[in-house]
Amino acid sequence: MSFEIEHHKWVGGHLKRRKGERLDALKRGHGYGNRLFVERVWWSLAGDFHGLHPEYEVKDWRGRSYFVDFMWIIGAVRIVLEIMDYGSHGTDRSKYRMDLNRGLFLQAQDCTVFYIALDELKENPAFILSTLRNILSPYLLAGGGTKRTVERLFSKTERDLMRVAICHNRTLRPNRRGKGIGVTYDDRH
Numbered sequence: 001m002s003f004e005i006e007h008h009k010w011v012g013g014h015l016k017r018r019k020g021e022r023l024d025a026l027k028r029g030h031g032y033g034n035r036l037f038v039e040r041v042w043w044s045l046a047g048d049f050h051g052l053h054p055e056y057e058v059k060d061w062r063g064r065s066y067f068v069d070f071m072w073i074i075g076a077v078r079i080v081l082e083i084m085d086y087g088s089h090g091t092d093r094s095k096y097r098m099d100l101n102r103g104l105f106l107q108a109q110d111c112t113v114f115y116i117a118l119d120e121l122k123e124n125p126a127f128i129l130s131t132l133r134n135i136l137s138p139y140l141l142a143g144g145g146t147k148r149t150v151e152r153l154f155s156k157t158e159r160d161l162m163r164v165a166i167c168h169n170r171t172l173r174p175n176r177r178g179k180g181i182g183v184t185y186d187d188r189h
Contacts, residue, residue: 006048014026022057030054033085033118034055036083037083040128041121045129045133054069055067055068058071060101068080072139080103082099103115114132139159
């Protein structure tokens with residue numbers, strides 16, 4: 001299906017399920033930068049919106065609600081994607097500081113956080129796409145491209161091993177030598 005149809009269904013589904021402040025945040029927040037990200041980067045990266053939540057509500061260390069641009073939930077893994085424009089994040093020092101504190105807090109809560117500059121998204125989306133593809137490939141592979149909520153198919157250790165293999169362009173094979181469990185690199189391609 002086309003991006004336009006899938007995007008409309010995805011946002012419409014989230015609008016139907018939300019009420020109150022969560023609904024208002026989605027209506028206010030899913031604007032130009034966020035749509036540009038899902039169109040130019042996410043759609044090319046994943047080909048669907050499964051597990052991706054726009055304007056996702058999280059609580060900060062004080063228990064106050066705020067909304068991250070995107071939360072991608074794949075099994076037990078939570079990845080936050082924030083589209084940062086200079087006007088709303090760079091000119092007010094206290095807002096900038098608070099944004100960084102929130103990112104630090106999310107990382108302490110076992111979320112992976114990626115900040116994406118809106119200017120880079122407009123001028124060089126290929127860079128963002130290729131970088132995120134390199135980082136997220138083990139998670140995209142773990143999803144298998146199915147049209148359902150992705151269950152946790154691989155453990156953290158298995159995902160880390162896949163990431164190492166991908167980064168070093170190696171094949172991983174079980175270590176059958178000896179009594180212990182291990183993994184060996186195979187340089188043959």
